[in-house]
Amino acid sequence: MDQNHELPKTYSPSEFEDRIYQNWCDKGYFTPAKDSNAPKFSVVIPPPNVTGQLHMGHALDDTLQDILVRYKRMQGFDTLWVPGTDHAGIATQIKVEENLRVNEGLTRYDLGREKFLERVWDWKNKYGDRIISQLKKLGTSCDWTRERFTMDEGCSRAVREVFVNLYNKGLIYRGHRIINWCPHCLTALSDAEVEYKDMDGNFWHIRYPIKGEDGKFVEIATTRPETMFGDTAVAVNPEDEATKHLIGKTLILPLVGREIPVIADDYVEIGFGTGCVKITPAHDPNDFLVGQRHDLEQIKVMNDDATMNAYAGKYEGMDRYACRKALVADLEAEGYLIKTVPHPHNVGVCYRCGTVVEPLTSDQWFVKMKPLAAPAIEAVENGTINFVPERFSKNYFNWMNNILDWCISRQLWWGHRIPAFYCDSCGEMFVSKEDMTVCPKCGKALRQDSDVLDTWFSSALWPFSTLGWPDKTVDLEKYYPTSVLVTGYDIITFWVSRMIFSGLEHMGKEPFSTVFIHGLVRDAQGRKMSKSLGNGIDPLEIIDKYGADALRFALATGNSPGNDRRFSDEKIEAARNFANKLWNASRFVRMNLTIDEIKLPEESKLALEDKWILTKFNALVANVTAALDKFEVGVALSNIYDFTWDVFCDWYIELSKVRLGAQGTEENLVAQNVIAYILTGTLKLLHPFMPFITEEIYQALPHDCESIIISKYPELNKSECYDKANEQMERIIAAIKAIRNRRSEMNVVPSRKAKVYIATPYTDSFNSETAVFFGRLASASEVEITDKIETFEGVVSADNAVQIITDSATIFLPLADIIDTEKEMARLTAEEKKLIGEIERIEKKLANAGFVAKAPAAVVEGEKVKMAKYQENLEGVRAAIAKLK
């Protein structure tokens, strides 16, 4: 044992966490051995955005991953966890622009593309480093020698490769489509990047006069009157008796005077609204489709910033909402407005800035999804990829089965620039992995597409781009497909689904076999943590105050897959208290240790309690391993918690104190070895969850390995399971608890000792060796044991002593002077009643022919045994009552 490595009196994690982490890094424990032939276990981190800092969501996600990774590493797997960060296109660009505006009053256009990008890279370097250091604070055992960034050279090459491959296969195309446009971010958004919010709006009912039919009109209801300038038709359902007569007529657009036709399209729902729908192909996704079917003109009436353009006539230059207001007023003044009806509805907003998106047509790049989705659906259907919990596959199928083409171009500067090159001179376009400057056709200069790719385009490649693809690297060969992906249910559609089809398409193999889904971390009131609410809890502050281990414990405990968790002061305090308990128990063990090496003594030397704790420990190992293999992280941890606190500390340590105090004896050495063996074993089981404290204690005890990180994870050892000893010990514990219980009920202070008389058939449990426990744990001054209760006749009985009946013994405490006969009688009567109740219940059960015939024999037998026990106890209780009378 390293006598110099002491455990200070107080548990203060800040004293050692950083030091330990640094040591792990220095020793290179997180980097897998090059020549390992062990089975592989690989994980890629969901790359945090370089925009911000570590939040509770990351802390949970990365804690769960680290638990799995450390567990597998200790089990001897060739384990790799690849870390990295995401450039987070739109989010980061917005941050930097905001920063620029606030600090320098500049826009990105003032700086120009190149200079602006320099600023973003500065930002990335600063915040990317910060988030990495925060991950380290948490204790994540990532292989930092393999750290990646979505825009680093290799990942960028992967992006180009994929883009060109998909383009050549006809799976990427450029098209004039209606897309979601954010007028604030000035970029297209994919469907997934639009969120919907309930807003109060109006239905404005407007007259559209019918040409040539004086005074006649069609009533149109709209929530967005300002798009009127782009109307190129009004549609009615051809089956609608109320409106079909209008088909083919011509209407006159109010205020504008332009003529538009009435067309027939079954998109119009009969009975909804007025039955007539204005069709604005350039500003509404459904109208766009109608327009395509009827070959209608697309008239865009807004600029990119959502101000009105020349088509809006006198409203040109006004913001869309200002225009709406003015337009409605004018329509009313001119008599075109029939009525205004309040209409709450869902409005799409940009997921980054919250601005209401404007659907509009533009030239964008798309990924054709149907052919990619088919194998991705199949892989989950046939079990190549499993969701844990399984129900999230429904989520996935729902999205994949209804998928539309993916708009991947963004009108941003920060991101992977689209590798398309245009010749303005001959009009040709080239898509190329390499940069092109000169047109191969006409020799003129080429211009690269100014747009960048959706940030998820590169994230989709993360499981293989980080391992070196498109090169055929050793890492790729070894670690792809990865073992498990750990992420929150909120990005299944954004990210998980796209990684799956990308992996299948470009690698020909699924990117991971298991998707382990966790929930959100909410605040103590159950609200989502968000900046706007200001209810976010900073993981770093928690670490400073309570330690990373406590944070990890609080996040992992009670965690059940896929469910949200609340985070509260109570939980983190409970976690810290547990760490403190472990710390102090370890200090106790250490101060009683004189051995340099732990060696489990042979069976014949073991005391009853040693066999008992070994049996319990092995059961724990089995349970924890089974739970972790099923991703039941919370279950595994609560098992360790219960064992550590209730079994090891509250019982085994107490039971061992006598022998640990008897220095120089053989039994002392046995006790030392067993207690150290159990403690180090427990530390190993706990290490994946609480890496720092377990390492710190491990180092201070005799240890078999230079670091607990690479020590061998405990395995179930059947030869260490002693069922009989376990049973024997449980009887003692039950008896001690029963005595404590009675003493406490009678308000007997622990300092008042009393002789304990035990009558029991189980003399293998109750004997001179175990009698000592009653002295320490049950305030016994002396213990007398007999297997014949008559021995106590005339010495103790219900009238001069407290009588306690357990399943295995009748115990007397001669506390005659403080016995309240009345109270004692009441207690005994209550107990009698309770036993009678139980017996009746079982009698009824056993009298049920169906139960006896159909229930498993073991269950029936169990009931019979219970019954016999109760009857025996009842007899004892009745005898006591009789004596009291």
Added chain:
RNA sequence: GGAGGCAUAGCUCAGUUGGUUAGAGUACUUGCUUGACAUGCAAGGGGUCGCAGAUUCGAGUUCUGCUGUCUCCACCA
């Protein structure tokens, strides 16, 4: 509109294929300076497992309906 989750002690949550008297943390009550730990020890009170049915010898657990609540997807002009 479609899909899913949750509903168990005052609060926060476990409860793995149906099988003891339904558990933990926290809060509460009582007692304790027990030579590791008051961030602790010991004892205790507290639950009609949302409601109504069904299946079964047996339901917190399976099925159906309902109520409340949260989330995801789609989005109606």
